Amino acid sequence: MPLSAPDELGAPHGALHQEVLRFYARQMRSLDEGNVAEWAATFTEDGEFSANAHPRPQRGREAIRQGAAEAAAKLAEQGVQRRHWLGMVEVSAGPDGTLTARSYAQVxxxxxxxxxxxxLSCSCEDELVREGGELLVRRRRVHRDDLARS
Amino acid sequence: MPLSAPDELGAPHGALHQEVLRFYARQMRSLDEGNVAEWAATFTEDGEFSANAHPRPQRGREAIRQGAAEAAAKLAEQGVQRRHWLGMVEVSAGPDGTLTARSYAQVxxxxxxxxxxxxLSCSCEDELVREGGELLVRRRRVHRDDLARS
Amino acid sequence: MPLSAPDELGAPHGALHQEVLRFYARQMRSLDEGNVAEWAATFTEDGEFSANAHPRPQRGREAIRQGAAEAAAKLAEQGVQRRHWLGMVEVSAGPDGTLTARSYAQVxxxxxxxxxxxxLSCSCEDELVREGGELLVRRRRVHRDDLARS
Structure with a gap:
């Protein structure tokens, strides 16, 4: 196969990878700019957010929205602008169509x-599902590199 | 729609997003490596570069080239290598075909x-247009996170 | 050409660029997580890794594996988690099909x-070839920004 040819088998995978990058850009900006309802809406209704920095997972959109609202209020009070960068993204699709996306994160x-x-430097693993055409996070697990594995 | 299917509606959008990523890589390397003519050529002839760190916008390719040449000379004198990373890129197309690209920037x-x-950590918003098949920046607005909104 | 149209000429190029991003994500995670056999397998059998920080290049998979194993052992002993981010990636294809990929790197x-x-902040240049359908690095040259050119 000539090197310059498009990678035919990889093309659907490429489109998904591409879509995940776009999803992450929008999702993390909504968090960083304090649009907490928009942030919460990027998770499924029963979405779960767990981190080795948290004693227990946030479960469900409402808990995720509330967690973000509290963090946003604190940052606003301190006059701190946070930016979450997700990069080095890998996407794989399971037999049931669920996507697993692994990434690195800088805060x-x-x-x-x-x-x-x-x-902070972190590693992140998401389960992504599609609802109504849109990608949503069903489960996010964040591992902060400075802390022990949870 | 099965999750593993390519996102048909999103495909043209994906190609544009992809093209913007490639454009940014080339554009910012030209700035970082002091190729100021190449840098200026990534803006339209009447391109505008504004930032909350600058008292007034740079207007037109010549002003943009000159601003970069002065910065490059100062960095060379100090022996400092700068790298601009643009990431977390979102692209949307307006009804007239103008693209709006938002990104985060690290310097x-x-x-x-x-x-x-x-x-520095910044947020960046570009208006991109196509001339002779190539993307060009018509307007760039950079917001440094440490400074008040301009 | 309408701005919103997919960039036809660029599409194969876009797919390759996309594939290189995915390759880098997988490759650098294997290094960062200490999977040194997997890391070495992302180079050709006669792959070469040179850096302005190293007195001489690592030549061949076995030397590359051994270099990574030593670094991984040292980091484990120090309790340090490293993450390599490659970004601002540009890919071009030579007449013989060899790809040249330039990127920025953060460690x-x-x-x-x-x-x-x-x-560390670095600039990276790879020669990539395809073997058995997979991209592999035939030559990587890393330039650390704090050191003189080698």
Whole structure:
């Protein structure tokens, strides 16, 4: 197969990978800009968000929305702008069509009038499903690199 | 729709998103490596570059080239290598075909013999148009996270 | 050509670019998680890894595997989790089909119980070839921004 040919088998996979990148850009900006309803809506109704930094998972959209609202209020009070970067994304599709997406995450924090800082480095694993044509997170597990595995 | 199917409606959008990623990689490397003519050529002739860090926008390719040349000369004198990373890119197309691309930006600075440092975290919004088949920036607005909105 | 149309000429190129992004995500995670056999297998049998930080290139899969194993053992002993981010990727295809991929790299290091840190900023250039349908690195050259050109 000539190297310059499009990778035919890989094309559907490429489109999904591409779509996940776009989904993450929109999703994380909604969190970082404090649009917590929009953020919560990127999870399924029974979505779960767990992290080795949290004592227990956030379960369901309402808990996820509330967790984000509390964090956003605290950041606003401190005058800190956070940016979540997801990168180095890998996507695979299971036999039932569920997608598994693994990524790296950087959390960057910038205080008003201060210095941008790399706050956290993480690894992230999502279960993604499609509802009404849109990708949604059914389960997100975040592993902060500075903490022991949960 | 099975999850593993390519997202048909999204495919043209995916190709544009993809093209914007490639455009940004090339554009920012030209800036970072001091190829200021190449950098200026990624804007339209009447392109505008504004930032909440600048008292006024750079208007037109020549002003954009000159601004970059001054910055490049200063960095060379200081022995600092800068790298601009654009990520978390979202692209949307307006009814007239103009693209709006939003992204996050990291500016990383490394002094010769010194330590790499995250210098700035920004949010970026571009208006992109196509001329002679190529994407060009008609308007870029950069918001540094440490400064108030302009 | 309407702006919203997929970029026909660019489509095969887009698929390759896309594939390189996926390859890098998988490749660098294998290194970061200490899967050194998997890491070595992403190079050709005669693959070469050179860096301006190294006195001489690593030549061949076995040397590349051994170099990674030594680094992984040292990081494990220090309790440091490293993450390599490759971004701002540009891909071009030569007349013989060999791909050249240029990228930026960030190396992020997080000590157990400590603070994530941007350890290095680099520029990277790969020669990629296809064997048995899979992309492999035939030659990687890494330039650390803090060091003189090799």
């Amino acid at each position: 960057i924090a910038t205080p008003q009038g201060g210095k941008a800082e790399l706050e | 990383i600075a490394t002094p010769q013999g010194g330590k790499a440092e995250l210098e | 992020i290091a997080t000590p157990q119980g400590g603070k994530a840190e941007l350890e």
